[in-house]
Amino acid sequence: MSGPARISLAGPEDVRMRPLAKILDRKLFPPDSVIFNQGDAAEKAYMILRGEVDISAVNKNGKMVHLTTLRTGQAFGEMALLVRRPRSATAKTKTACELLTISKAQLEEKMKALDPLMKLWVETLAERILAATRSAE
Amino acid sequence: MANVLSADVLNGLDVKSYPSGARIFSKGERADVAYLLVSGDVALIGINAEGKNTAHGRIAPGQIFGETAYIDEAPRPFHAVAVKESQCAVIDRVSMGKRMTKVDPFIRYWIEFMSQRLTELGSRAEKGNDAAKGDAAS
Numbered sequence: 001m002s003g004p005a006r007i008s009l010a011g012p013e014d015v016r017m018r019p020l021a022k023i024l025d026r027k028l029f030p031p032d033s034v035i036f037n038q039g040d041a042a043e044k045a046y047m048i049l050r051g052e053v054d055i056s057a058v059n060k061n062g063k064m065v066h067l068t069t070l071r072t073g074q075a076f077g078e079m080a081l082l083v084r085r086p087r088s089a090t091a092k093t094k095t096a097c098e099l100l101t102i103s104k105a106q107l108e109e110k111m112k113a114l115d116p117l118m119k120l121w122v123e124t125l126a127e128r129i130l131a132a133t134r135s136a137e
Numbered sequence: 138m139a140n141v142l143s144a145d146v147l148n149g150l151d152v153k154s155y156p157s158g159a160r161i162f163s164k165g166e167r168a169d170v171a172y173l174l175v176s177g178d179v180a181l182i183g184i185n186a187e188g189k190n191t192a193h194g195r196i197a198p199g200q201i202f203g204e205t206a207y208i209d210e211a212p213r214p215f216h217a218v219a220v221k222e223s224q225c226a227v228i229d230r231v232s233m234g235k236r237m238t239k240v241d242p243f244i245r246y247w248i249e250f251m252s253q254r255l256t257e258l259g260s261r262a263e264k265g266n267d268a269a270k271g272d273a274a275s
Contacts, residue, residue: 019242047246075250102243110241116146117228118236120173122244124201125251132258 016073017049017100024100035091035099036077042087044101045078051097057089069094083130147175149235150226155219161203166213168206170229174198177223181215195220201228205259208252 026049029035035046038057046053053070067089070076076091111119152175155161161172164184179196193215196202206213207228237245 020246023242075246078247078250107243110244113241114244115236115239116143117148117150117173118240118244118248120146120199120201121204121228121233122248122251124204125248125255128205129251129254129258132255 017047020047020100021049024102027099027101029093029097029099031093031096033093035093036087038087038090040087042077042085042104044103045075045107046091047075047100048072049098049100051099052094053097053099054092054094055089056092064090079126079129079133083126146173147226149232150228152224152226155223155225157219157221159219159223161217161219161223161225162213164213164216168203168209168211168213170227171201171204171207172217173201173226173228175224175226177225178220179223179225180218180220182218183215204228205255209256209259 024047029051035053036042048070050072052072053076055067055070055076056064057067059065077087079085079088111122114122150173155177161179162168174196176198179202181193181196181202183191183193185191196217202217203213205211237248240248
């Protein structure tokens with residue numbers, strides 16, 4: 001670990017994430033730090049290897065509302081990568097976190113290498129989620 | 138989404154032909170497979186509270202359909218009917234399972250994550266509909 005402050009991680013690692021931890025980039029965040037803000041251009045998706053992340057968004061009344069707290073093994077920021085739209089929420093660490101990240105470019109490379117049917121499957125799932133999300137808004 | 142299919146996409150899949158008007162699957166049936174429309178035109182038809190048919194979308198060549206019930210292992214929410222003579226590739230669990238073993242670990246995680254998210258969104262929508270029906274009935 002480098003930098004002026006040591007980031008102390010607590011809590012278990014999600015063992016399901018280990019295959020991903022071998023191939024994806026890792027990033028450490030101290031508690032109470034912004035990972036991305038609502039409206040930011042979407043660069044990466046994140047998976048929580050360790051820690052907790054608060055997701056919040058500004059509602060129609062202009063008020064910041066806490067939506068959920070994500071924990072070890074959960075992912076966030078992924079939809080923006082698939083459908084090219086700004087971040088729909090703010091992500092901030094609740095505790096010190098160790099996150100796995102994947103950039104849009106990395107995801108696009110993985111998508112290119114996919115079996116054509118699997119590529120179509122991934123694209124279909126993404127479109128269905130987007131449509132379901134929009135109809136819920 | 139591309140509506141031109143290469144032979145690679147269909148590799149290993151059974152392709153079935155349906156004459157115009159044929160039902161590909163019926164509302165309420167168990168969903169063991171999903172479909173990829175190779176050629177033709179397919180309509181998704183629901184049934185409303187009055188028992189009347191309602192249109193729920195059209196499928197064009199190159200599009201996958203029937204995937205949500207397949208993922209959830211749930212009954213089909215709609216009928217799928219061939220509007221004209223159509224060919225559909227059948228996406229079964231064995232074919233998908235084989236393909237998934239060859240996929241990058243992250244993509245595998247991604248597909249599982251999105252499948253779970255779709256199920257969650259579907260459950261929320263159903264709860265919303267039930268609440269709306271409850272409100273309308275009271």
